[in-house]
Amino acid sequence: MPRKPVYEQVINDVTASIRSGTLKPGDKLPTIAELARQYNSSDNPIKRALWILDERGWIEVHQGKGSFVADEPPA
Known part of the structure; x- marks a missing residue:
């Protein structure tokens, strides 16, 4: 089975961390x-x-400040 592209690995890891509570809103x-x-x-x-995660509502990207978990990420 081919390895997933890096961007998909990042998306999967970040969403899994948010779902599990490892990453909390505002982190x-x-x-x-x-x-x-x-x-x-x-x-x-x-x-x-990060762009895809932002578009899907999981995170908020603030230019010059960084990326943060959205206040209300998708369920």
Whole structure:
């Protein structure tokens, strides 16, 4: 079975952490650089994952401040 693209791994990991309560509303996510190191990846797949998570309502991205878990993430 082929490995999932990095951006999908990030999306799955972040949503799982939010669902389990490991990440709570308002919690700050690691920086793009930190996530890139964690996933042994370049910045682009991380940015794509954060953009998708933002679009789906899981997180809120604030330019210059970082990414935070949404106050009311999807159920």
